[in-house]
Amino acid sequence: MSKKNIAILTIIIALILDQVIKIYVKTHFVLGEEVxxxxxxxIHFTENNGMAMGIEFGGNAGKLFLTLFRIVAVIAIVYWLAGTIKRKVHNAVIIAISLIFSGAVGNIIDSVFYGVIFNHPAHSVATIFPETTTGKLFFGKVVDMFYFPIWSGNLPNWIPFVGGDPFTFFQYIFNPADSFISIGVVLLFFFSNQAFPKEEKKKEQETAISEEV
Incomplete structure (x- = not known):
């Protein structure tokens, strides 16, 4: 399989998986419901207006800026991915960048479209493609559901400032798109020499490609 097809297949699978899980949770869970x-x-259904891990970012104006920034970032990632494919690097690097792209696009879909393709009931499940909705384009909320409270307890008293305080690891709730971005970053770390070749290696690769052409 060509590297281009690997990238396309990775993106399609990741985006479908991300959106299927989000839509299922949003249309079958009441906000705040937990299994x-x-x-x-x-599985804990929550939504956020801001960045990853539920961080808020300056209200509606900040949310709009963040969504537009994500779109610009996605365009940059497309160029990065295209250039990487041309350099014929390890498939793991192609998959890593494709996962990062998919995760970014997955959350953009939530932010841009979820406000208008779902209704927003307070104490019941959402309906997809309702006749009317009070939401707005570019002001949808990102759906999160994965929660891993692996350990809960009080921090040791000897830790400065927070000793004795209650703490949960891992306390953040995230979604498939966030996972894809994290996996992509980890893969890039392990294959950093391939992803970010030194100048000499880069020139050698460019020379080899030109000779093949």
């Missing part, structure tokens, strides 16, 4: 799969793994 305990294991003590350390739960």
């Amino acid at each position: 305990v799969v294991f003590d350390w793994f739960r």
